[in-house]
Amino acid sequence: MPVEVTRDTELPLIIAKLWGQVTAEDIVELYRLSNQLMTSEDDLIYRITWIAEESETTFPEMFKAIQKATLALPASTLDSRIHPIFLGTSSWITFARNAFLQHGRHVPAFDTMEAVMAYIHYDLEESAETSSH
Numbered sequence: 817m818p819v820e821v822t823r824d825t826e827l828p829l830i831i832a833k834l835w836g837q838v839t840a841e842d843i844v845e846l847y848r849l850s851n852q853l854m855t856s857e858d859d860l861i862y863r864i865t866w867i868a869e870e871s872e873t874t875f876p877e878m879f880k881a882i883q884k885a886t887l888a889l890p891a892s893t894l895d896s897r898i899h900p901i902f903l904g905t906s907s908w909i910t911f912a913r914n915a916f917l918q919h920g921r922h923v924p925a926f927d928t929m930e931a932v933m934a935y936i937h938y939d940l941e942e943s944a945e946t947s948s949h
Contacts, residue, residue: 818842821849827936828861830854835868840880844889850898851891858897860943862936864929866903878908882915894921899939901925903932 818836823829830853832846846865854861873881893900893916900916902909902925909925916923926932 819846819849821846821853823853827940828858829936830861830863831866832863833866833868836872837877838867838873838881839877840884843881843884847889847891854891854897860899861897862899862901862939863891863893864901864903864932867906867908868904873908878911882912893923894919901932901935903927903929 818834818838819842820833822831824831830850832850834842834846850863888894891898900921900923902913902923904925905927913923913925924935926935
């Protein structure tokens, strides 16, 4: 299966990596694994979805995967607890971002892990400042 999902030990962060031939079932598995890594204390968790350049997914399969991704499943991209972020330069990222935007969900995308981590740290600092006022 071309899905690997891990939880950061210090940040409210899940990292999901997709590679090879990604199917709609793989997207559901990504959500299932993400949900297993979440706790009842997780009001907000960032999930980096890293789509590897070597992804061999065809357009019809990616279309089905996006349809699955827009379902309101626990730990899905539309789950209000999840703050989704895409990592990579795959053309599928633009396609997926547009699909989520049609469902009212903006998903930021970055080319490097360093940029993603800078974004997360900035967002956490902003949230802490907002909640302390």
